[in-house]
Amino acid sequence: MNLQGRSLTEFPGIGPYLERIICRWLVDSPPLLEPPDIRRHFLTIPRARILLAAKPNWLKDLKGDLQMHTNWSDGSGTIRAMAESAQKNAYEYIAVTDHAKGLKIAGGIDESQLRQQAREIEQVNGEFCHQPNPLRVLHSIELNLNPKGEGDLAPAALRQLDVVLGAFHSALRKTEDQTERYLAALRNPYVHILAHPRGRIFNFRLGLRADWSRVFDLAATLNKAVEVDAYPDRQDLDVELLQIARAAGVRISLGTDAHHPWQLRFIELGLAAALLAKIPRERILNFMSASDLCKWTGALNKR
Numbered sequence: 001m002n003l004q005g006r007s008l009t010e011f012p013g014i015g016p017y018l019e020r021i022i023c024r025w026l027v028d029s030p031p032l033l034e035p036p037d038i039r040r041h042f043l044t045i046p047r048a049r050i051l052l053a054a055k056p057n058w059l060k061d062l063k064g065d066l067q068m069h070t071n072w073s074d075g076s077g078t079i080r081a082m083a084e085s086a087q088k089n090a091y092e093y094i095a096v097t098d099h100a101k102g103l104k105i106a107g108g109i110d111e112s113q114l115r116q117q118a119r120e121i122e123q124v125n126g127e128f129c130h131q132p133n134p135l136r137v138l139h140s141i142e143l144n145l146n147p148k149g150e151g152d153l154a155p156a157a158l159r160q161l162d163v164v165l166g167a168f169h170s171a172l173r174k175t176e177d178q179t180e181r182y183l184a185a186l187r188n189p190y191v192h193i194l195a196h197p198r199g200r201i202f203n204f205r206l207g208l209r210a211d212w213s214r215v216f217d218l219a220a221t222l223n224k225a226v227e228v229d230a231y232p233d234r235q236d237l238d239v240e241l242l243q244i245a246r247a248a249g250v251r252i253s254l255g256t257d258a259h260h261p262w263q264l265r266f267i268e269l270g271l272a273a274a275l276l277a278k279i280p281r282e283r284i285l286n287f288m289s290a291s292d293l294c295k296w297t298g299a300l301n302k303r
Contacts (some may be wrong), residue, residue, distance in 0.1 A: 040204050041238040048272035058271050062286050063269055064093040064293075067142065067195060067255025069167060073098035074106040075259040079117075079124050079137060085261035087128070087135050093290040095140040095163045096121065097195075097255070102144035102152030103169050109155040114141065119161070135190050136290050138162035142195060149184030151191070158190040163297055165227070165255075168190035169214065172199040172208060177218050179210040186218050192297050193253045193285075194219065196229035196236040204233075212241055216248035223300065225251035225285055229264075230270030242277030253285045 008019040028301055034040075036115060052059055068082055069075035077085075079096055086094045098117070099108040109117065119136045128135045140163040143151040151158070151166060158164055166185050197215070200207030219226055226245055229236045237245065245252065252272040256263055274284060281287050288296070 010209050026164070038200075039203050041240055042202055042232075042235050043239075043269050043272055043276075044200070044264050045232075045268060048268040051272040052268060054277060058275065058281075059268070061225065061281075062089070062091070062254075062267065062271070064091045064095070064138075064286055065256050065258070065264055066096045066140075066163065066193065066253045066286060068093045068094060068161070068258040068264070069098050069106075069142075070096055072096075072107075072109055072113065073103075077261045079120055081261045081266075083128055083135055083137055087131070087133050087263050088131060089264065089267075091110050091135060092115070093136040093138055095138040095139045095165075095255070097165050099143040099164070100144045100152045102146075104167045105274075106169075108144065108152075111154055114153070114160075116156055122221060126158055138290065138294070140164065143191065144166055144169055145185050145188070145191075147181050149181065149186075149188050149191075151188060153297050155190060159301060162294055163192055164190055165195040165253075166195045167195035168199055168208075172205060174208060177210060178208045179214055181208075182210050182215040183218055186222055186224055189303060190301075191224065192300055193225045193227050195253075195255070196234055196257070197226055198236045198238075200234065202233035202235075207236065212244050213248065214252045216245045220248045220250040223251070223296075225253040227253045227255055228270040228273055229255055229257045230266045230268070230273075231257035232266060232269060235269055235273065237273070239276045242273055242279060246277055246279050246283075249283070251285060252279050252283055 007016050060287040070079050070082055099106040101110040113260055117138055121139050124137055139161050141161055143164055143166045145166045145168050198207030256266040258264050
């Protein structure tokens, strides 16, 4: 019973048993328990929105989203549908980063399919460039990296792309230090952005360990970027690692890892993490124009 003499069972879903527990907690609150590491350092959408409300220009000035998947691999939306969703955010560009052929479980595409996809992107770009809010689809890929940092597509195919993300999708439960794996990936000449580096997933996988200062220092030296994958159960890199990345001066890329058009809203989690870590805007790729972004990747390709 509450102070009004009414029972909590008046609320939907609360029976006598739950009422007894709740009343006992109100009198003698249980101690707050720290969540296990596998559920720690994840932001919520409400908290992200509170943080962004204090910096409204961060959302307003954002130029694009640098990771998403379409029905060419394991996404559910077409390239056009993803572009239309991005256009509602007044984006200048999006990077379509479908999985490469080595990740068969996610419908990874091979070099021939990549060429076919290029034609569809060209057609969509031809239509969107003449609209009141023009948008450019960047032809990109999420390259599947093996533990040696090697990719699964031919160099000739990768050279035709605007942006190349490299990501590990195997051997993600190792407990020993994986620094050398990351250094090898960054030295891969065709990788521009190291995607969801730790490989963590909320309440499922803790992610890999590394000497992150060494990893971020090499990325900064090579002028490459590391990603904040803003998908809610990834949020990888998290704020703690982003603070180390800030000290190294490395470039940061934000991508929703969206698999449906509506999931582009997840960008709020990535932006909020960057804000909390105090990443300077000039270090975040998504505030660059499409032309400047492609100049950056083009310069990396010439090395």
